[in-house]
Amino acid sequence: MSSIFTKIVLGEIPCYKIAEDDKFLAFLDVNPNAKGHTLCIPKQEINKIFDIEDELYLGLMQFSKKIAVALEKAIPCKRVGMAVIGLEVPHAHVHLIPLNEMDEMRFQNKVSLTKEEFEAIVKAVQSNL
Structure with a gap:
């Protein structure tokens, strides 16, 4: 069965897309x-x-770096943190999180955003790619 991320890649589930190429996709959590x-x-479903x-892994890191640089320009933060964790979705993924305090990396405190706020973030990050 396809993961939720594969369904996003296939367009079966909408997302707030930041960027994509033939192998990778970046979207807002x-x-x-x-x-x-x-x-x-990666667009290819790998658990x-x-x-x-190796080649795809290095490509994912390069793609993530490009997105992180744009994020840091678009979102006021001290730095962009990266985490590779998660058991909830059986599809490899990298979290890029604009950080102002360490609690933002703990995956316990969540923020709520409106559709308009998500869309504004997408435009801001895309303008820095």
């Missing part, structure tokens, strides 16, 4: 730790990050 929390995924072949 709809249950964010902080404003601008973004997920970067675990370390099961990704």
Whole structure:
């Protein structure tokens, strides 16, 4: 069965898309730790990050770096943190989280954003890509 991320890749589930190319997709987390929390995924469904072949893994890191640089320009923060965790979705993914305090990396405190706020973040980040 396809993961929720594969359904997003296929367009079966909508997302707040930041960027994509033929191998990767970046979109806003709809249950964010902080404003601008973004997920970067390979379009190919692979369960675990370390099961990704080397070339695709390095490509995911390069893609994530590009998105992180744009995020840091678009969202006021001290830095963008990166986490590769998560058991909830069996599809490798990288979390990029604009940080102003360490609690934003703990995946316990979530922020609520409106549809308009999500859309404004997408435009702001895209303008810095």
